Amino acid sequence: MILIALGSNQSGPWGTPGETVRKAFGRLNGGGLRLRRASRLVFSAPFGVTGQPAFVNAVAEVETALAPEALLERLHLIERMAGRRRTLRWGPRTLDLDLLDYHGLVRRPPARPVLPHPGIAERIFVLAPLAEIAPRWRHPLTSRTAAGMLRRLDPSGQGGLL
Numbered sequence: 779m780i781l782i783a784l785g786s787n788q789s790g791p792w793g794t795p796g797e798t799v800r801k802a803f804g805r806l807n808g809g810g811l812r813l814r815r816a817s818r819l820v821f822s823a824p825f826g827v828t829g830q831p832a833f834v835n836a837v838a839e840v841e842t843a844l845a846p847e848a849l850l851e852r853l854h855l856i857e858r859m860a861g862r863r864r865t866l867r868w869g870p871r872t873l874d875l876d877l878l879d880y881h882g883l884v885r886r887p888p889a890r891p892v893l894p895h896p897g898i899a900e901r902i903f904v905l906a907p908l909a910e911i912a913p914r915w916r917h918p919l920t921s922r923t924a925a926g927m928l929r930r931l932d933p934s935g936q937g938g939l940l
Contacts, residue, residue, distance in 0.1 A: 779915060780840050781878040782806060782853065783895070783904050787824065787833040790861030790872030795834040798860055798873050803838060805856045811849075812841040817907030821940040825901065830870045832940055837878070837907040846880045850891045853877060878904065882918040894918050899927045902938050 784802050786795035793801070796819055807813035816838045824830045842849055853875040860873035878895045885893040894917060898904055908915065909924035916923055933939065 779882075779912060780842060780849070780880050781908065781912065781915070782838045782840060783874075783876040783878050783908075784836045784838060785833045785874040785876075785903070786860075786872055787831045788870045788872045792860050792872070795831075795872075799834050799836050802856060802860065802873055802875065803836075805859070806838050806840050809852060810842055810844050811852065813838055814841055815839040815911040817910045820903060820907055822903035823938050823940060825903065826867065827869050833903065835903040835907060837904065837911055839911055846877065846883065846885070846891055846893065849880070850877055876904075878908070879915070879918065884918050898924075900931070902928065902931050902933060905931070906939060 784799050786798045788795065790798060792798040799819055803813060803816050817836045820835050822833045822835050824833060844852060857873045857875055862871055862873050876895050877891050878898055880893050883893045885891065898917065905924045905928040909928055913925060917927065
């Protein structure tokens with residue numbers, strides 16, 4: 779299973795954050811990618827840098843023959859097409875695409891991409907849509923399900939759903 783997290787909190791060439799995430803779903807269904815499932819959109823408080831607009835988030839499952847490195851490059855290309863400019867870490871962005879899991883592959887730094895994504899277990903805005911589309915998915919290192927990890931988090935904490 780290949781899982782991608784999507785997030786946006788700035789309007790850009792593809793429209794509002796919600797429109798941008800929806801358009802990104804379409805971009806995950808072409809160019810060597812096949813969109814299998816997509817979650818509903820969820821709205822969350824910012825994570826990391828808090829003085830910015832709320833985010834629209836989602837998770838998608840895709841199929842591809844691309845290797846993890848090539849897939850990450852494809853995701854970065856889609857971000858740029860949506861107007862993404864990498865400036866402030868965890869700052870506002872038109873589109874953020876994170877590779878969460880690639881068939882359970884485990885890769886530690888300095889490998890790129892690091893797999894599974896190191897922030898999954900702390901992010902409600904990732905775990906809630908992930909649990910919606912892949913309830914049987916298990917974290918490759920802890921074997922915990924998304925729902926199990928979600929239950930451990932404080933819903934009023936940073937990055938919580940709105």
